[in-house]
Amino acid sequence: MDSSKSSDTSSKINELARRRGFFWQSYEIYGGVGGFVTYGPLGTRLKLNIEAKIRDIFIKKLGIFEIESSVISPGQVFEASGHVNHFKEFMVKCSNCGKGFRVDQIINEKLGISLLEIEKMDFAEIKKVFRKNIFDCPECNNALKEPTQFLTMFKTTIGPYSKAIGYGRPEAAQSIFVEFNRLYKMAREKLPFGVIQIGHALRNEISPRQGLIRLREFTIADLEFFFNPEEANCNFIDEVESEVLPILLAVNRKKGIEEISNFTVREALEKKIVCSEWQIFFMVMAMKLLLEIGIPIKNQRFIEKLPWEKAHYATQCFDQEVYVDRWGWIEVSGHAYRTDYDLRCHMDASGADFRIFKEFEKPVEEVNYLLKPKMSLIGPKFKEKAEEIIADLSIVPVKEVLESFEEKGYYFVKGKKITKNQVEITQRKKIIKGKRFIPHVVEPSFGCDRLFYVALEYALKSKKNRTVLSFPRNIAPIQLGIFPLVNKDGLNDKAKTLSTFLRSEGFLVEFDDAGSIGRRYARADEAGIPLCITVDYVTMDNDTVTIRDRDLWKQVRVSINDLSKLLVDYFKEKIEFEDFGDFIESK
């Protein structure tokens, strides 16, 4: 990568973003704080439009539910989910050179304890290890200091009681799991179903960098899709089976190979590259989402996570990555197979029952045997030992006792012989109508700020020394620019009337009469406005206007009467600019 060129692109985006109001660092008047951004008027619209795409794909087309819950949650939620244990770093610093190291790596290197074992240690145990052993700094061989830990969740207290610990959620997923029972009812107690939440999440990153790429407060879109692991087929799989996914396999990554392999959905499933049909289906949806916000497929890839890279809850995990000029491949979404991990955690911790009852096609008959000791015989015979014997009898499988009786006529418990007549064994038939299980979950999770950034980067074009933001038309923050050709002879008023009309028709319109017409087109290009409508002298004669395309810089002339319908179709992508009519010859 050419570093001088790449730093140009990102600075260009940052500069443009600040100047035109896409985004900037928050709290600038107080010096700014890393990891927080403010989206300006254009940026907010763009971000909403991208989020609308997510809603369009997942909510409208697939019928996924959307919920909105709180950012702060009580401590139990993230204790149960495992985040309190996993969402932190143990660090140790050298007393001499000041360099910091990961505690697990030091212990692993010097003592040979496996990383998995170290993972299980808590902070007290780690401190103990460091007190027992003297570790030298790998860099300068001086002694290392006491280890420290850093929790990357924001911690607070809820209300005035310091014991009521709360955490800012580092992901929106948990608030879906926590509400599972209600949501399942709303899904009419049927699997599969999915729930999405688009909202803010907080991670107290050690050092946020890279602008929008790593924030401390960001927008996440977590989709939790629940299904029966024994009926794991995706009913949309036929529609996508020939779609091709570019995947960087873990086996290749281990060998240091960066080669992307292309698999059709069918192949990937057959070769067990992706284990879950639903997971790969969502990966295809993610690929389409990125295409729709303007990222060509050649700049997208899915990367299979290596075992030690995976989140604590995931069995199989792919990251969707997009190539950006400055930082290379960056993650924009994660696709994790979370199994029943989360629901199980919350069940264990809260006592709620998240199991689902599944009726068998045919009820199954189960025969149970019940053993009842005859106390009138056992009591007098074993005296003080009797109690112990009975306790043991209640534990052993009744079937084992029964078999022993049939074979030998007696059964040994605690070295004592129990005869057939000392107990009463009854048979009990039970009809089982179904079974209970915990649903499995696949999760696509999008970083909306990163989607925003890549959309902006891929929209950024340069034409004749001008900056043009070529957003796909339906994520553009402003849809139409309306200008009078000149500010006299009533053209201005006519253009204003037209703006009012088109606004009332539901379009997002910017009216601009400042400077020359060329300057207005240039300003509109920089804001990514797809179409500009100009009122000129011909308009005054016959009520037609020119429409100019942002990317082609060509114009067509259409009647004001037809305008609204044409524009509706255009923004619904039913027609293209070329369908508006013949291009006007440039003078």
Next chain:
RNA sequence: GCGGUCGUCGUCUAGUUGGUUUAGGACACAAGCCUUCCAAGCUUGCGAUCCCGGGUUCAAAUCCCGGCGACCGCACCA
């Protein structure tokens, strides 16, 4: 958190061996003129406690110390 580079109008920047600097320009923005389709021109205007705090000095945007922030590299990124 470590190392390197850096911080001047909205944006990009000149000035930074201390001294006529009331910190200059360009672009952008606003008002007006002009303008019959791609950042034309003219006039006027708005706009910077030179990142913050402290120190050295007769004098600091400029030198020194501390802090904050940005970028790059290292580490981290569940």
